[in-house]
Amino acid sequence: MSTPVLRPPRPELPAEVRALALLAVIDLLLGVWLRLQHAKALSTFYVTHLPVLGLAALGWGFLPKDRKERTEVWVARLLAAPGARPVLWAIGGVLLAFSAVSSSVVVIAVDPSVSTMVSVVDGEQARPDTAAVTRSPKLRLNRLTTPARLARWVWPTGRRVWLYTPTTVSFRDHRAYPWLPAKLQYPDDFVPLATVAVLPAATVLSKLATDEHRLVVLAGEGSTDTVAQSPLGEHGSLVAFFGPPPLSAGTRARWGDKLGALLPDTETVSFMVGRWEQAWLPENRVQARRPLQLGEALTWRVTSAAGVAASGEMKLTDVVTDLYLAF
């Protein structure tokens, strides 16, 4: 018969200390989450801690000894109460669950002179959802609001977003994860939006007037990714995703110079410039499937019932890049 071994009882933390430790962990994690997700709120969080703790410490010193002892006993009893720790676990669990589905998009203005509105769109920039673009929330970004933050619900696997301003678009997609927000710097992480101005030559205008010609813009050489396609009218057309920038005097002058070298009289030049300017009419816009970025390389072709009338490659070197059609 074996004799049972008597082991000394394992030392246990007092119940009130366990609850206090749990409270400290919750506070610590809340601080870390705020530091990652909401830097502005973090300072508020700690600034409100300091006077509370300071006043509490000051008041504690003035309390008579027996009151202190009674308070300590009351707090200890409260923390040691059977329901205290489950409540703290529940609070911690709720906060943890919240942090698992909540994140943010943060935009920091690098240039203090920046003042713009940043729209945050869910999804991929390469395959934008027009409904998502339409309802995209906006952030006001300037030296007073920076860093501008937008809270987003996320899956635990994260949420893909891309951003744009009236003149720029984020260089790539970003993903906001739980605890880890999507952080961008403006304008460093943005690239200017580009617009293609399709400018038919004089001989092409009449062809466009009578026979249907279709413009197809592809992502690059050998690509099958169609960026835009639409019939062309007997006027200039703009390929753009967002509204184009205003027609500038510089653009007009550039067109005038080009036409002046090709056409013999100023009357015809003025007429042609007028036709090209019609590209800025909303009905003459060729909707691009996605935003066009400055520096991007595209291929294009114009087709008619007879086949391919013209084709070529182009690089978006200017905010308004000209595509001169002559065939």
Added chain:
Amino acid sequence: MRPDVALEFELRGPDYERRLRQHRLQARQELQDTLRAILQTGFGFLTWTPSPVRDTVLIELFQQRAVPQHGCLRVSLRGTLTLPDTSMCPVVFEKWIEIMSRVDSMQWEPDTLRRKWGGRLESVLRTVAGQLVEDRLGRLPLNAHVELTLASLQAHLAVRPSDINAAPDPRGLEFRLRVVLRDPQPPNPTIDRNAELWFGRCLPHATEDDYVCDITVVIHKGDTLKAGDQAVRQLLLRARFDSLRLHLKRYQPATIAVGRGGLVGPAGGPP
């Protein structure tokens, strides 16, 4: 008297062809009929027949090849006398921007074009009428007898204003007589097959209501000579003239058809 001439109208050019498409033949025919009426009024010294005859006046409305492709008008002659016009764009009929500005398909309906272009064609032809008579249409000879009185440097033309639908006032008229001029002067008798006598300062004949004109200029061996010069008078007096063909050199149409002495009847035509 008046030579018969047919009219052919051509309408060519990328914009005209594309815009008119299946209406092109109809537009061409309607404009040809309109043009014939215009020419009948403005160039009534020719009989503009709708049926084909030996001589044809070809009027082309075409777009020039060079950009901008303006619509140009060209008049040339085919038949016994072929006088092509090789200019790139003899007359700008309408500018390319006008063509391109007609964006509405209604503006390209043959009837709309006929109304719009009819007035302009009349205006353009009136503007170039002098040159047309001189270089093209006046080259078709009138079938009329000419009697030369070389001593007084005059010519009696058996042509009445009503024969050629000319204005009653003859000051707007000049004629050209193409002749074969034989100069028998020894020691080198010559033949000039391209000689011309120009008749101006025409007046109605005292009794016959046709024209009596002064011989003003002689074209001989390529030289333009004043008929009043002594040497020229002597040449005319000794020369023999064959193969006389009378042409109009300058022409002023009657605004309405007139009768003898420029009389107009109650119905607006000759009495």
